[in-house]
Amino acid sequence: MYDEIPNIIKLRSSVRRYKPTPVSMDKILTVLDAARLAPSWENDQPVRYVVVNDPEILQEISAVETVTSVNSWIKSAPCVIVGISDSHKSGVKEGLPYHLVDFGASMENLMLAAVSLGLGTCWIGLFNEERVKSILSIPKDLRVISLTPLGYPDYHKTLDADESYSKKVSRRVELNAFAFFNKWENPV
Numbered sequence: 001m002y003d004e005i006p007n008i009i010k011l012r013s014s015v016r017r018y019k020p021t022p023v024s025m026d027k028i029l030t031v032l033d034a035a036r037l038a039p040s041w042e043n044d045q046p047v048r049y050v051v052v053n054d055p056e057i058l059q060e061i062s063a064v065e066t067v068t069s070v071n072s073w074i075k076s077a078p079c080v081i082v083g084i085s086d087s088h089k090s091g092v093k094e095g096l097p098y099h100l101v102d103f104g105a106s107m108e109n110l111m112l113a114a115v116s117l118g119l120g121t122c123w124i125g126l127f128n129e130e131r132v133k134s135i136l137s138i139p140k141d142l143r144v145i146s147l148t149p150l151g152y153p154d155y156h157k158t159l160d161a162d163e164s165y166s167k168k169v170s171r172r173v174e175l176n177a178f179a180f181f182n183k184w185e186n187p188v
Contacts, residue, residue: 008115010162015120018076018151022053027117028079031150034113040102046089047099047106050082050136060135067127067147074124077149081121082132083107084142103145111148120153 028051040046052061060066061082062075074080083103090099111121124147132144172178176187 012115014122015153016073017154019154031113035106035110038106038109041090041098044089046086048084053079077151079150083146121148
């Protein structure tokens with residue numbers, strides 16, 4: 001089982017075209033459970049999600065007034081998951097609000113679980129937070145951190161783990177500029 005995780009990481013990509021096929025409740029609950037199991041500051045668990053699969057609400061969430069024209073492709077997704085964080089349920093260390101770190105860990109779990117189920121996601125950070133809160137009745141003291149569509153990718157060719165990794169690596173910083181052993185001046 002653990003040998004599957006590196007391939008799932010290699011396969012994760014930002015999907016921007018989806019088939020209209022609905023995502024089963026079983027798969028939605030699986031990705032949410034993976035997100036729920038992520039670590040957080042003192043296990044305070046500040047992250048919450050709202051799953052949107054009602055067609056009328058999806059239309060509002062995917063409107064240009066909500067996600068801007070840059071992300072208008074989100075309309076093709078049969079489901080959107082809205083990620084929320086409560087900054088009061090996490091610590092701050094030297095000015096760093098850890099609820100954002102907690103959210104990142106949770107969202108990554110969600111995205112990797114989606115890949116393992118043959119689903120696609122895409123981290124969206126450009127949206128009108130107040131409009132999203134209004135549409136979904138999210139309390140004012142919470143922050144909407146990210147949206148992600150959830151659905152079956154609609155691409156002509158699906159890459160295998162090695163092809164995906166090769167494509168991804170070409171756009172990433174080199175490993176020896178990314179990680180170091182013992183001291184900054186000792187690249188891996």
